[in-house]
Amino acid sequence: MQISNPDKFYDLVVVGAGMVGASFCCALENLLGENPISVLVIEAIPPGNDLAKQSSFDARSTALSFGSRKILEEFAVWQELGAAVCAIDEIQVSDRGRLGAVSLSAQEQKVDALGYVVENKRLGEVLNARLLGSDTINLLSPAAVSSIKATEGGMQLRLQHGDSDAIVDTSxxxxxxxxxxxxxxxxGISQSIERYDQHALIANIVFEKPHNNIAYERFTDTGPLAILPLQAIDGMNRGSLVWTLSVEQAAEFREMNEEQLLSLLQERFGFKLGKITNIGERFVYPLSLSLAKEQVRPGLALLGNVAHTLHPVAGQGLNLALRDARVLVDVLDKAMQQGVTLGDMSMLLEYVARQETDQALTTQFTHNITKLFSSNNDAKVWLRKFGLLAIELSPRIRHGLAERAMGLS
Ligand SMILES: Cc1cc2nc3c(=O)[nH]c(=O)nc-3n(C[C@H](O)[C@H](O)[C@H](O)COP(=O)(O)OP(=O)(O)OC[C@H]3O[C@@H](n4cnc5c(N)ncnc54)[C@H](O)[C@@H]3O)c2cc1C
Known part of the structure; x- marks a missing residue:
């Protein structure tokens, strides 16, 4: 429910109701049924029709793994996404102009789908509706944190809400x-940042042939290019383009006239989807690997991009954050069962311990793929060529890769 005046104390305060903060709140809601704890969520951009202003819910689409589907089902979010979700039945990975291609299929892996694509805007509508309709989660928006300090019992926040200021304490x-x-x-929590000197150009595209629920990842001389399948609208075959480019190229391609850009895209991607006929509004995102040097302190836990921002090449950022969110809720549940305060450091360290291997492996996997597939260095080109061939020839390696893509490894 939306509130206009916060209380002086909440057991838990969530700062940010983007994809991660809002999903975490949905998970908490399930837990709150049995536990009388108070929760406040603070979001800078008010929930409304102009979702594009909120960084999470802009024009992008997100590939959700099969594992994330299970988590969102547990959070009672998946059920609301309905027909807006497009299943990925096959992932085709190839290297433009070179031998070697890999195909992972749901059929071979004996699952309903390898993953799903959802438009961020739709996910935003569902998550915002959940927050607004909740009896237990209090949403203060637009509001922002103007200062924060540690206290004996947890944290104290000064909030800016319209013209008013409020002080809120929390565990x-x-x-x-x-x-x-x-x-x-x-x-004073710093980040270790590795800039990739790459930007992602994002746009929705329309093409001649149906995508048949295939997601394409093509490595080109300019960088990886992905086309994710989207639900058709008014008979239009649609996909979400994520094109990794150098900083200069991304700026050039964003401004380029449509005809010229479509011809470049067609040349890089080929004709598997027939003629690419339209490209929608273009957006550019700078890409880096950014890891917080501390994820927990007494009374504090970091979740989502603030904890780890990954390159989108392998579509792992939100998927990892959802796994983190599920484990954090589990640990908080345990704290409540044991009568321990929510900000207790030993509980928060348990959360870190349970997620650190997953975080390290996912981060390393994404980083290695980015480096390997963004280079035209001869050795890396050979490695790619034989790597893709080896994967195509070995069902075992394909299974391992598919498990990672599905978020099940
Ligand atoms: C091009 C691209 C493609 C991607 N594709 C995929 C994919 O296919 N699969 C995948 O798993 N991941 C993908 N990702 C990663 C995914 O988008 C991120 O993991 C996700 O957006 C992180 O969400 P977040 O809620 O942590 O942060 P954000 O989306 O930045 O949300 C933060 C929220 O906090 C609010 N806020 C900020 N400051 C304050 C404040 N002081 N007070 C109150 N509120 C505040 C903001 O308004 C916002 O709503 C992709 C990323 C990019 C860039």
């Missing part, structure tokens, strides 16, 4: 305010 702050977090800076 635990779950910080889910995205990659650029002034709150983290105030707390």
């Amino acid at each position: 635990l702050v779950v910080l889910a305010d995205g990659g650029k977090s002034p709150v983290c800076e105030q707390l």
Whole structure:
């Protein structure tokens, strides 16, 4: 429910109701049925029709793994997404102009789908509706944290809400305010950042042939290019383009006239989807690997992009954050069962311990793929060529790769 005046104390305060913060709140809602704890969520951009202003719910689409589907089902979010979700039955990975291609299929892996694509805007509508309709989660928006400090019992936040200021104490702050977090800076939590000197150009595209639920990942001389299948609208075959480019090319391609860009895209991608006829509004995102040097402190846990921002090449960022969110809720449940305060450091360290291997492997996997497939260096080209061939020839390796793509490894 939306509130206009916060109380002085909440057991838990979530900062940021983007994809991660809002999904975490949905998971909490399930838990709150049996536990009388108070929760406040603070979001800078008010939930409304102009979702594009909120960084999570802009024009992008997100590939959700099979594992994320299971988690979103547990959070009672999946059921609401309905027909907006497009299943991925096959993933085709290839290297433009070179031998070697891999195909992973749901049929071979004996699953309903390898993953799903959802438009961020639709996910935003569902998550915002859940927050607004909740009896237990209090949403204060538009509001932002103007300062934060540690206290004996947890954290104290000063909130800016319209023209008014409020001070709120809490046992635990779950910080889910995205990659650029002034709150983290105030707390002196620094990030280790590796810039890839690449930007992602994002747009929805329309093409002649049906995509048949195939997701394409093609490695080109300019960088990886992905086309994710989207639900058709008014008979139009649609896909979401994620094109990794150098900083200069991304700026050039964003401004290029449509005809010229479509011809470049067609040349890079080929004709598997027939003629690419339209490209929608284009958006550019700078890409980096950014990892918070601390994920927990007494009374504080970082979740989502503020904890780890990954390159989108392998579509792992939100999928990893959802796994984190599920484990954090599980640990908080345990704290409540044991009568321990939510911000208790030993509980939060248990969360870190349970997720650190998953986080490290997912981060390393994404980083290695980015480096390997963004290079035209001869050795890496050979490695790619034989790597793709080996995967195509070995059902075991394909199974391992598919498990990772499905978020089940
Ligand atoms: C091009 C691209 C493609 C991607 N594709 C995939 C994919 O296919 N699969 C996948 O798993 N991941 C993908 N990702 C990663 C995914 O988008 C991120 O993991 C996800 O957006 C992180 O969400 P978040 O909620 O942590 O942060 P954000 O989306 O940045 O949300 C933060 C929220 O906090 C609010 N906020 C910020 N500061 C404050 C404050 N001080 N007070 C109150 N509120 C505040 C903001 O308004 C916002 O709503 C992709 C990323 C990119 C860039």
